Amino acid sequence: MKVAILHEGTEDFKLMKQLANSLGYDFDGMVEPYKIGRKSNFFKAGNTDYRELIQQIEADQIDKVLFVLDADDPANDRIYGGYENTQKALNTIIDELVLGPIAQSFICCNPETKLGNVESLLLSTLDDEKKACIEHFLECSEFGAPDDAKAVLNSIYQKGFPRAPYNYDHENFDELKEKLGWLLTPSTY
Numbered sequence: 001m002k003v004a005i006l007h008e009g010t011e012d013f014k015l016m017k018q019l020a021n022s023l024g025y026d027f028d029g030m031v032e033p034y035k036i037g038r039k040s041n042f043f044k045a046g047n048t049d050y051r052e053l054i055q056q057i058e059a060d061q062i063d064k065v066l067f068v069l070d071a072d073d074p075a076n077d078r079i080y081g082g083y084e085n086t087q088k089a090l091n092t093i094i095d096e097l098v099l100g101p102i103a104q105s106f107i108c109c110n111p112e113t114k115l116g117n118v119e120s121l122l123l124s125t126l127d128d129e130k131k132a133c134i135e136h137f138l139e140c141s142e143f144g145a146p147d148d149a150k151a152v153l154n155s156i157y158q159k160g161f162p163r164a165p166y167n168y169d170h171e172n173f174d175e176l177k178e179k180l181g182w183l184l185t186p187s188t189y
Contacts, residue, residue: 001060002031002032002056003063004033004034005033005034005183006036006053007034007069008036008038011118015118019173019180025180025181034053039072039086042069043089043092043093045093045096054097057102064103065102065104066106067090067094067104069086069107070109071109072117073115083107083114083115087107090107110124111175112124125167
């Protein structure tokens with residue numbers, strides 16, 4: 001039996017795979033990835049990825065689904081931006097697709113502010129000195145714009161953390177570890 005991870009982009013999925021492997025789960029061959037792309041695509045019930053997913057579920061080929069997307073910021077998107085808006089919209093689409101019993105979600109953000117993306121989660125696991133250094137660089141460079149900063153921030157994080165690529169022991173990964181454990185542990189029903 002396979003499981004599905006619905007995600008926005010490459011970095012989100014790469015993080016899931018690396019974390020699962022670090023926990024001893026065999027990710028390859030077990031996980032069916034669905035790169036949904038833009039965040040707004042998650043909230044369209046007619047999305048072709050959803051049609052394919054539902055077919056696989058009905059054919060008993062997938063038995064669990066994990067939605068992984070960024071919280072972003074409500075200042076940039078009043079409908080889907082921010083942790084609460086994202087969770088509310090996800091709950092609605094999960095109900096609409098009738099996935100409730102087999103679906104969970106993880107919203108990537110800085111756990112303290114509940115804003116941001118996967119890069120914000122990664123940055124939140126660094127010590128204060130490294131965070132301040134990276135934030136200062138982003139402020140004084142031309143990479144400060146959120147769209148430009150994501151790739152730069154991810155690269156900086158990988159170089160800035162001595163146990164590259166990520167500090168999976170940090171408590172800010174605990175929720176994601178729980179979600180991956182649920183997803184990758186065989187069902188007993």
